[in-house]
Amino acid sequence: MSLFMRQKASLMESRECDLVKITHAMDTWINQENMFGTQLDKYRIMKRSLIYLSALFLVFASSCDIVDNITGGGDNNDDVVVKLYPVLVDGEWGYINNQGAMVIEPTLQNAYPFSDGLAVVRESWGWKYMDKNGDFIIEGDFQDIQPFYDGKAAVRVNGRWGYINKKGNFIINPRFRESNPFSDGRAFVRSLDYSEYLYINEDGDKIESVNMPEDLDNIDENEFSNGRALVRDDELFGYIDRSGSTVVDLKYSEALPFSDNLAAVRVSDRWGFIDAGGSVVISPQYISAGRFGNGLAPARRNSNQFGFIDRSGNFAITEQFEEVRPFTEERAPILENGKWTFIDLSGNKITEAKFDEVDAFYNGLARVVIYVTVDEEVTEQYGYINKSGDYVWFPTN
Structure with a gap:
């Protein structure tokens, strides 16, 4: 097409x-x-x-x-x-x-x-x-499209996914049943006949290695980060590098992608962190753990509440929040009494907890959501706050 x-x-x-x-x-x-x-x-x-x-x-x-x-x-x-x-x-x-x-x-x-x-x-x-x-730069009979990353974007035509460049030309012809964005020069796709999931390079060629897992499973987070991709086979997780070689054996029951060159992995019933070579950096000791961002990671050791640990595994922000998400742009979402707000790297709230949902900060702003009931029907209103917690756009719908 x-x-x-x-x-x-x-x-x-x-x-x-x-x-x-x-x-x-x-x-x-x-x-x-x-x-x-x-x-x-x-x-x-x-x-x-x-x-x-x-x-x-x-x-x-x-x-x-x-x-x-x-x-x-x-x-x-x-x-x-x-x-x-x-x-x-x-x-x-x-x-x-x-x-x-x-x-x-x-x-x-x-x-x-x-x-x-x-x-x-x-x-x-x-x-x-x-x-x-506000100009439409690329148009076509697309059934679906994805954002540009690394100068490439996945688009679907006639039920098949391929990749275009910013000139709108196909650089990888539509021949995949499913696709994901490129990251670190690699993309995770599914073959047209549904027979396999695979990683491809920027030429659309399959990434293969002698010790790469034979049957990759589709998982929620399969993008490359820090030169590693999380893979799963037979319900066990490990990591491959950009050549497709297994660099961390598939031995974990749960694991998260790398971030800040560390990855959270679960051993038995506790979470710890490994480096890119698979060496344990923070011993498994947490009931829950998340990705590092700005030098801190969400974690919960022996409490029903969450805090944030540093790269040594010590709590830099004590366990005190109902729910948390990773830091981006030096701000992290936290849930307090059923409402969301953000904290800074010192654990200080930038505004009172008053939002029904929030997105991570990007380019200095975060989108926030307020639920409003009108005639017994709940609607969502979207706004934006800056890193000081002030509205730059009050919620509207």
Whole structure:
């Protein structure tokens, strides 16, 4: 199935750029007039008031940069970090910046975080890749698509998964029944005839080794990290390297992927940590344990509550939380009295526990969820907080 590329006309791009600038002008005007309220209120006011600012087009038009024509997806830097975040407004998705200003108008059916400079979105019930300007860079008759990682993305056409580059060209033709994103130059896939799970390299070739497990099982976390991938065969877990060689024997009843060059493994009924060579670094002593992040890992030794241990196995943050998740960007989600919040590396809460669900921090913000009951029906409202715990976007739906 062929892919096709397109870019919006220059006139439309100019208008969109002008609209963003006018939106910022309206935001400034609202603040000057002390019209306080949620971002959603301000956004709706801006939309109603744009007619009064039409003259500003003449001012801003000359300063608006027009995006170069894109052929085949354009020149996207794999390492680019786009600090835009999906938000839901009146049932449609758009994107805000890290200050909470609307940058891409909410017109999408679905929207996901940016990865490798592009975002997976759904518009007019078709899956597409969008850039930071709101332009659809890659389109096609996709049944499903995945985010870009390492400059490659998995897409499904005619029931088969393959991989494309940022020009929208297939670099691995669709021939897999299931697929996962590339990491460390490897991807975990399932053969078209369902007969096996396997790892492939960036050319689509199967990774094989003389001591690689014969029959790999599908597991929830099979991506490479720190040069190792978690594998399972006959209900036992171990690790392979990028060549497919088994570097840690399949002998653990449970195990987690490597993170910060350590991996949690279970021996009998206790969890400990090993290094990339399989040597025990922290002896098995915990009832539960999680991944390391920012030098700390969730753990529970002899308590019903969780804390965080350091790389020596000592509790840096005492066992005191109902539930926890790993640190990212020096913040970790913790559950307290049935509500979520975040703590810093010292164990201090950045805000009171008041969220019904939270996502990990990425690029300085974390998405939070509030459950709201309207006419006896529970709905989810999505917002964003910064690392100080302040809202940059109040929850909306």
